[in-house]
Amino acid sequence: MIIKNIAKNRTFTNVVLNADYVVAGGGLTGVCSAIAAAREGLRVVLIQDRPVLGGNASSEVRLWALGATSHMGNNNRWSREGGIIDEILVENVYRNKEGNPVLFDMVLMDKVLTEKNITLLLNTTLYKVDKSNDRNISSVTAINSQNGTEYSISGQMFADCTGDGTLGYLAGASFRMGAEDRTVYGEEFAPDKQEYGELLGHSILFYIKDIGKPVEYTAPNFALKDVETLIPKLQNPNYFNVNQLGCKYWWLEYGGRLDTILDTEEIKYELWKVVYGVWDYIKNSGKFPQAKTLTLEWVGLFPGKRESRRFNGLYTLTQQDVINQSTHYDAVAYGGWAIDLHPADGVYAGGNGCHQWHSKGVYQIPYRCYVTPDLDNLFVGGRIISSSHVANGTTRVMCTSALGGEVIGRAASICLSKGYKPIDLVDRDRIGLLQSLLVKNGNFIPGIAVAVEDNLADSAEISVSSVLELDDLPADGTWFGLDYPIAQLIPVNGKVPVVRMNVKADNATRLVMELRSSSKSENYTPDTIDAVLEFDLKKDENEIVADFSYSYATPRYAFICLMKNPEISVPMSGRLVTGLTAVYNYINPAVSNFGKQVPPEGIGVEEFEFWCPKRRPESKNIAMSFAPSLASFNSENLRNSYYRPYIGTNAWVAAFDDARPEVCFKWNGRKQIKTIILYFDTDTDQAMETVQMGHFDACVPTCYREYIIRNSEGKELYHITGNHQTLNVLELDQPVTTDAIYVNFVRPCGDVCPGLMGVYVC
Known part of the structure; x- marks a missing residue:
């Protein structure tokens, strides 16, 4: 028994922690930042004011990370984010392909707790900042009401990943809230504040469950009444049906005319009124008899936030940077979500719940956006x-934010090892250190061909067991009717091959084939028509020989387009090949894709068509043959530091009949080797939403799952089975001295040609 005598007052237990890097905020940004720094050897303290990690992606909010x-639903091919957020997304699909938000919590927790250099403080709220001088934070103070403990945490470098900018605000860094007028940055889409307000609002989601027997529901007194009148979107089938749940209700939004920090509690109560009122409408209006056995399984306990403070950096990203895909010498990350603004009245507004305008491809984000001058x-x-x-x-969405989290975590490690301040890495002679470190760890920086430092593979002679020369995508017996256009994306460098294929016609009709490309070789928006062929078809099957007689001066992807004709069907191929995909000019209203983007005049956004892939298992190629064969899969691609298809396949792919593909790296003289990194193809063209939306494959088919690494004497260094990442x-316990490294792969089962995207040896 413990008896405490009466006291005048008491304080919480104080715990003092010292770290190299202190990360405030445990959303995906903070998680990726903490993991990145920890893996570089820094002692990290990660402070999270919630009981779980993930922020808006956690089970407390349940928004899918994208x-x-x-x-x-856009033209950003092979654009899924790389590095640590890719590792998290791939792991979540492997463990949790059904999209259970509770299991995603577990994936994040497992990733953080595995890192021995991270001290994780959950349920801990940062509320005070101390500074050693005007320009340097010395420590932060945070409190955990669950264990009655106050933490004093000192550090050398700090990161604000709180979403609301709590750390930067308390430390005195300059920031802005609200929308700028058009004159500030010359942004033509700068919003009309009468319609859009100053800020994006919050949302609260809900889940429903069918329990198989009638369920009664009595609404709380605070529930919104007369929702059918107050919420126009309940009459719009594009937004509402009784069977949808979770993220489909992102438009239950409120707060665009309020202070999204100071008024958060008020916004939350209003959204609870809305949610419980909408559920009352579903259950008790008499209009939805199918809801009789449905129950309200979960309602968010606090809102998901979209926007609050934005800190002044060394560079401010604008609409023009996004739409024009501006290039920056210090690019370290990228985005590709649409510019996505919402009406200020949110759930109570008529019309669309958002206005999304896409660029023709991904855009760079410079390092200067992550550094405050203050x-x-x-x-x-x-x-x-x-x-x-x-x-x-566009930059606010979670996977884009998570990329930035890794950027600043890696940057902190460089700064501490070199004695730099964050601002010092802006130097043109220093930014390459960060870019190289990011690429080495699996990140993609569009438009920046980064040489990864100290990679012995670059100086090796590379030999392989075989190389794919793709002359045929064999038909699998399925057909696609041309109710809308379809195109096969193929890598080209020079003359476009002659294409042969069979098509079926219901009646005598005409097939139009177009050869298209993008006006920017790094994009996948087919805005340039380079050649057109027309074929008169007879009823039933027809063989088509398409010779476009066209050459490209530089490497790129070309689109073999078969234009809309409902009387024609084209054969599909189930053969999956790294760096190839078919795309469709069809509608995906979830991201304002109606086949073609047609913006109003004067908002600074381009008009263009959307040609998008389909999800597995519908994701297929068009059955066709090529003469000459596509020769874009040779081993020299392993010297490329774009570890994904970009302008070309960038992959070594073995011949289809090579059951045990092998690659050898051989040097003139013996090398001491401690680390080997392999970069595999997990199909970065497939979105991997974290919750609610399930996925077909737990493991991506084009990813090698088993391989053996040996040295020149045949000694086995590694035998990996069950890979999905x-x-x-691969870190050797002791360095190995050898003049060659052999990697033998076991080809995955099925009609698949997997690719190896790169190798790092040091």
Whole structure:
């Protein structure tokens, strides 16, 4: 028994922690930042004011994490984010392909707790900042009401990943809230504040469950009444049906005309009124008899936030950077979600719940957006980075934010090892250190061909057991009717091959084939028609020989387009090949894709068509043959540091009949080797939403699952089975001296040609 005598007052138990890097905020940005720094050897304290990690992606909010893939509804091919967030997404699909939000919590927790260099503080709220001088944070103070403990946490570098910018705010860094006028940055989409307000609002989601027997529901007194009149979207089938749940209700939004920090509690109560009122309408209006056995399984306990503070950085990203895909010498991350602004009245507004305008491809984000000029040891990450209100409409989404989290975690490690301040890495002679470190760890920086430092594979002679020369995508017996156009994306460098294929016609009709490409070789928006062929078809099957007689001066992807004709069907191929995909000019209203983007005049956005892939298992190629064969899969691609298809396949792919593909790296002289990294193809063209939306495959078919690594004497160094990850980092217990490394792969089962995207040896 413990008896405490009466006291005048008491204080919480105080625990003092010392770290190299202190990360405030445990959303996906903070998680990726903490893991990145920890893996670079820094002692990290991660402070999270909630009982779980993930922020808006956690089981407390249950919003699916997305980024450049945009539900596969835009033209950003092979754009899923790389690095640590890719590792998390791939792991979640492997363990949790059904999209259970509770299991996603577990995936995140497992990733963080595995890192021995991270001290995780859950349920801990940062409320005080101490500074050693005007430009340097020395420590932060945070409190955990669950264990009655106050933490004093000192550090050398700090990162604000809180979403609301709590750390930066308390430390005195300059910031902005609200929408800029058009004159500030010359942004033509700068919103009309009468319609859009100053800020994006919050949302609360809900889940329903069918329990198989009647369920009564009595609404609480605070529930919104007369929702049918007050919420126009309940009459719009594009937004509402009784069977949808979770993220489908993102439009239950409120707070765009309020202060999204100070008024958060008021916004939350209003959204609870809305949710319980909408459920009352579903259950008790008499209009939805199918809801008789449905129960309300879960309602968010606090809202998911979209926008609040945005900190002033060394560079402010604007609409023009996004739409024009501006290039930056210090690019370290990228985005690809649409510029996505919402009406200020949110759920109570008529019309569309959002206005999304896409660029023709992904855009760069410069390092300068993550660095504040006001403090010498603070990074900012997530939706608080330096951007305009308009650009924030795209940079705010979680996977884009998570990329930035890894950026600043890796940057902190460089700064501490070199004695730099964050601002010092802006130097043109230093930014390459960060870019190289990011690429080495599986990140993709569009438009920046980064040489990964100290990679012995670059100086090796590479030999392989075989190389795929793709002359045929064999038909699998399925057909696609041309109710809308379809195109086969193929890598080309020079003359376009002659294409042969069979098509079926219901009646005598005409097939139009177009050869298209993108006006920017790095994009996948087919906005340039390079050649057109027309074929008169007879009823039933027809053989088509398409010779476009066209050459491209530089490498790129070309689109073999078969244009709409409902009387024609084309054969499909189930053969999956790294770097190839078919795309469709069809509608995906979830991301404002109606086949073609037609913006109003004067908002600074381009008009173009959307050609998008389908999800597994519908994701197939068009059955066709090529003469000459596609020769884009040779071993020299392993010297490329774009570890994904980009302009070309960038992959070594073995011949289809090579059951045991092998690659050998041989040097003139013996090398001491400690680390080997392999970069695999987990199909970055497939979106991997974290919750609610399930996925077909637990393991991506084009990813090698088993391989053996040996040295020149035949000694086995590694035998990996059951791989499903993009990046395999293999650290030898003791360095090995050898003049060659052999990697033998076991080909995955099925009609698949997997690719190896790169190898790092040091």
